[in-house]
Amino acid sequence: MADTAQTLPHQRTDAEIIQQTDIVVGEFIGRKGALIPVLQTLQDIFGHLPELSLKRAGELLEIPYSEVAGVVSFYKYFSTVPRGKYLIRVCLGTSCYVRGGKEVLESFKNNLGIGIDETTEDQLFSLKVGRCFGACGLAPVAMINDDIYRRVKPSKVGEILQSYKVMEATDD
Template sequence: MSKMVNPCKYEELSDEEKYELLKKVINDYQRKESNLIQILHLAQVIFGYLPFEVQTFIAREMDLPFSKVNGVVTFYSFFSTRPKGKHLIRVCLGTACYVRGGKKLLSRLKEMLGIDVGETTEDKQFTLEVMRCIGACGLAPSIMINEEVYQRVTPDKLQQILTERGYSGR
């Protein structure tokens, strides 16, 4: 692959620069349909999510029907068509977490943030998602915020955890 910019700096790029970079990625992957998933992954890293415009761009550049690109994006849960917040909160609803209070944590988070699953707060700070087992069942219930795992979380602990991430209460 050709030289890439520091991933931490993608958000500082202009739209034009992002599309230019995406074009490079598509070329690096030789515009092959078999590389579509990898291209979409990188497009999501560059743009943060995969809106209609980005999908259209990829379809055009790869000479694929939009329905093909959109079909892959909507099939895989790791692709998002909506922008995500700075802090991605994922509540584990695997069996152990579910029975040990995961559902309560989810309700509390919805209440605190004023959003539903799949939504992002207006200030773009928090996105709420659910996930299946993250392999920390022994200390359930667990949640993840970005790459960090929190175990034995209680609804009361949530306030503290979120405050550390800049939550100021709503």
């Protein structure tokens, strides 16, 4: 594996999390159904929903934490764990599954050293399973953020990942 000088995302302090949360809640407070847009905005800012932020938002909106946590766990869109800069989704819909999607997934797991719903230590990649991206004729399919990869071969996964690592290294 090539040695790439990756920059870790800025780790926010607790004070920064509180400050950002206060600003976001301040924009929505008093509006009906404020919780969902608050959570969406916080996730956009932090990349996930830190517990501290959820607790603070609940306090300010006068919604019990148990209720806030319930909403977060109900919607798949929300995540309480940090997500990598590049979200990889490997399709395991029927067409992709029968054309080797599982092997493609295994190859991503092995190359990244993580499992499904996990993030690499450098916070560059997160791995998820998807269900049909509407490109079944070109199965097996994987997506990395908005980039779609068709007829993915397990042996090519390392090369695909390397292109993102190189991009990161040259971005600095």
